[in-house]
Amino acid sequence: xxxxxxxxxxxxxxxxxxxxxxxxxxxxxxxxxxxxxxxxxxxxxxxxxxxxxxxxxxxxxxxxxxxxxxxxxxxxxxxxxxxxxxxxxxxxxxxxxxxxxxxxxxxxxxxxxxxxxxxxxxxxxxxxxxxxxxxxxxxxxxxxxxxxxxxxxxxxxxxxx
Numbered sequence: 001x002x003x004x005x006x007x008x009x010x011x012x013x014x015x016x017x018x019x020x021x022x023x024x025x026x027x028x029x030x031x032x033x034x035x036x037x038x039x040x041x042x043x044x045x046x047x048x049x050x051x052x053x054x055x056x057x058x059x060x061x062x063x064x065x066x067x068x069x070x071x072x073x074x075x076x077x078x079x080x081x082x083x084x085x086x087x088x089x090x091x092x093x094x095x096x097x098x099x100x101x102x103x104x105x106x107x108x109x110x111x112x113x114x115x116x117x118x119x120x121x122x123x124x125x126x127x128x129x130x131x132x133x134x135x136x137x138x139x140x141x142x143x144x145x146x147x148x149x150x151x152x153x154x155x156x157x158x159x160x161x
Contacts, residue, residue: 025099025140032050050141100131107124129148130145
């Protein structure tokens, strides 16, 4: 009889996890970009936001998280003045333990001109992005992110005096 009661209770435990919501997914994606922001850049926090087998398709290339952070660091990212992302127009599909989202990502970056470091450039970019988020235990993790650039404009932001 005891085994029978345990068998009946198993479904209750499997439904005890909090249901995923659109707000939870959006918050998690924003937390990922916040950890990527130069003001808060944190490789350890980024690794907590993604699965161990995370893949990102960016600039026509496939990267693991380590490859991606190595790339942005070697490209001088840490010397930039400012990185900001504004995410909008979300379309989200949620299953029990996963979600897919697509959205518009508008990035604004301020960085030294590589040919004249005393001049700061402002780059406005837009991407259409697609992301797959899964639940691992009680945590949300990004498993896949694909980014397609749809707009880019660079202008002089500030010349040194």
